[in-house]
Amino acid sequence: MRWAQGFIAVDWGTTNRRAYRVGRDGTVDDEMEDGKGVLSVPSGGFDAAVGEIRARLGDLPLLMAGMVGSNRGWVEAPYVPCPAGLPELAARLQWVEAERTAIVPGVCFAEGDAADVMRGEEVQILGAYGEGLVPADGIVCHPGTHNKWIRLEDGRITAFRTVMTGELFNLLKAHSILADLLALPAGVNDAFEAGVRRALDGGELTAELFSVRARVLLGKTKREDAASFTSGLLIGADLRAGLAFAGETGLVAMGRPELTALFAAAAAVAGRPTREVDGETAFLAGAIHLAELLQ
Amino acid sequence: MRWAQGFIAVDWGTTNRRAYRVGRDGTVDDEMEDGKGVLSVPSGGFDAAVGEIRARLGDLPLLMAGMVGSNRGWVEAPYVPCPAGLPELAARLQWVEAERTAIVPGVCFAEGDAADVMRGEEVQILGAYGEGLVPADGIVCHPGTHNKWIRLEDGRITAFRTVMTGELFNLLKAHSILADLLALPAGVNDAFEAGVRRALDGGELTAELFSVRARVLLGKTKREDAASFTSGLLIGADLRAGLAFAGETGLVAMGRPELTALFAAAAAVAGRPTREVDGETAFLAGAIHLAELLQ
Incomplete structure (x- = not known):
């Protein structure tokens, strides 16, 4: 019930972070962005870094995705293996504070000699599917520092290549x-x-x-x-x-x-x-x- | 006649240089190596840098190869196009001082959509052929910062790929x-x-x-x-x-x-x-x- 009253979504990468306050009606009513990426937060400094976000956007439940869940981030959120859809991510959230502060796990792919990992892109890909912006079956290219090619089948990530x-x-x-x-x-x-x-x-x-x-x-x-x-x-x-x-x-x-x-x-x-x-x-x-x- | 009395051979690269004094009998009787690569010689400083070599190894004719002949070197020695053998290199030496100080040109390859250049490796490849260390026809792999694959035909470099x-x-x-x-x-x-x-x-x-x-x-x-x-x-x-x-x-x-x-x-x-x-x-x-x- 708590989340229906509004929450903060944070896309927290290596070199910067962006946070959005989502209201009861599911629209963004405030946001912030700064250069406090995961690599710039000192050891033991994530409590304070998250406190800044709540001080700015409100004392609300908070859902984070990206490198904040890596071994260089706040708390490591183990990868969910493919096939991974929104229900698998929700079931495997890494809770830092019960019912109030969670990190979305990344997704991993391991098959035969292939191995690959992602953190952050999975929220975009599966969100776009949930919203009807991409079909249930298809290929998504996600360009960036580490460009990813992702296969969606039946609304789940089944394989990808970086x-x-x-x-x-x-x-x-x-x-x-x-x-x-x-x-x-x-x-x-x-x-x-x-x-x-x-x-x-x-x-x-x-x-x-x-x-x-x-x-x-x-x-x-x-x-x-x-x-x-x-x-x-x-x-x-x-x-x-x-x-x-x-x-x-x-x-x-x-x-x-x-x-x-x-x-x-x-x-x-x-x-x-x-x-x-x-x-x-x-x-x-x-x-x-x-x-x-x-x- | 002058060169038969002995000379200095210099392999002068981007980050270091190595010079050898070759005696009348064709063997090396002294050598030096230091970190004075092409990039560390200030503009206008090559006269002095060559003077150091002669002061150390003797006032002899001097033959240089490598990046010293590039547009970042002393005097640019235009590339010799493939096919290039020892006679083509000798005919196209870049003389800095007549009969006394010369730079070996590099080799270029341009055919259809392909383009490639080398400076320095050509002396090794063709020298090895002249010495019977490689056959007249074959492929030479020359590993390094910029690894080269070179085709030799009839003792000449006919194509290569970096x-x-x-x-x-x-x-x-x-x-x-x-x-x-x-x-x-x-x-x-x-x-x-x-x-x-x-x-x-x-x-x-x-x-x-x-x-x-x-x-x-x-x-x-x-x-x-x-x-x-x-x-x-x-x-x-x-x-x-x-x-x-x-x-x-x-x-x-x-x-x-x-x-x-x-x-x-x-x-x-x-x-x-x-x-x-x-x-x-x-x-x-x-x-x-x-x-x-x-x-």
Whole structure:
């Protein structure tokens, strides 16, 4: 009953957190965001960090998702194995304070030689399904630092695959021999599409990446096109892995709109139409569906 | 005639340099090595930096190879296009001081949509051929920060492919989510071979890399095996690209012995026997063969 009176939903990641106050009518009536990600909270500091959220948004029940439930977070919430739907997540919440403060568990996939984990995306994916934004059966691409390709069957996550695309792009931009080229702006343009096509043609990504520098040195790619071409290569290689996983199933891209747009553009080059779903909307839908299961 | 009286050969890379004094009889009678790589020489400082070498090893003709001839080096030595053998390199030396101070040009490959460049490895590869250490036709793998697969035909470099394997391993170890796992020692063991096999099975490298962390979290890989497994994944993916390039041609691994041993071990997992050639021996052979062409 307590949760029906309103609650706070927190999307708590590695480098920042966002909290929403959900009223009795199921709409957000206040929210906050700051840079207090899991890595910036000192050991033993989560009580205080959560106190700040309640001081700001009200003394309400609180449901958290994301890296706050990892071994670097507040309390570790063991992964729920696939297949995982909203009922499985609700049944395996990690309660920090009975009936009042809970962490949503992540989801793991282990089959044969494959192993994968997620924390946070599951609330978005299953929330979008609960809200009718994605079908019960399909493939969701969730771009980010660690891009995920997720299979939904009958409204449950049954398998998924993570590709380190965002992290690799950031590493290359900050520290690699391509850093000076990647400091220039990247966009969705002819160079981006050429990079996507090149990756879909199947060369080893780590060879294609070196060739960016060679292409510029030899005048085959314009210096100002190198960042877009590289972005296309990385997203194209990700898409290659994702399409191998997805087969002919329809695609949805979910997450931050600027990232889902990149993946949708790359998928279009591969002739695969992709519907985009806003990740924040999906997260709130997931939190509200989970809270309903706690009534 | 001047070069037959003895000369200095310098392998001058990005982060260090090594210089050898070659006597009249063609053997090395003195050498020096320091950390004065191209990136640490200030603008306008190469005259002095070369002066140090002559002060230490003698006032002799001097032949340099490597990044000293790049656009970040002393004087840019334009790439020689494939096919490139020792005569083509000798004919296109970049003379800084007539008959006395020269930079060996790098080699470039541009065909269709492919583009690649090398600087420094060409002296080793062609020197090894000149010395009879590699056959006139074959594939040479040259591991390093930027690993190269090079096709030799009739004693000339006709095509090659660079893979960013070493640089990627360093980036992951220094800055990525795998940094804590990669801080542990890596070796050639069962975990390394499992990583090689996993890569040869064909999954996208950037997905396999994330799965290392998931495998440890889910207890599928022991924490102390993660660095060796990751090393196997990276070298296995490199080998996958190299074997696609090499076809059924016999393999030679050339370079620093600790790296050629890794590649030979990975190639053995793929059932491909690989002969190892020491890169320093090959470099000196190349420098001496080039000097002979200057008589």
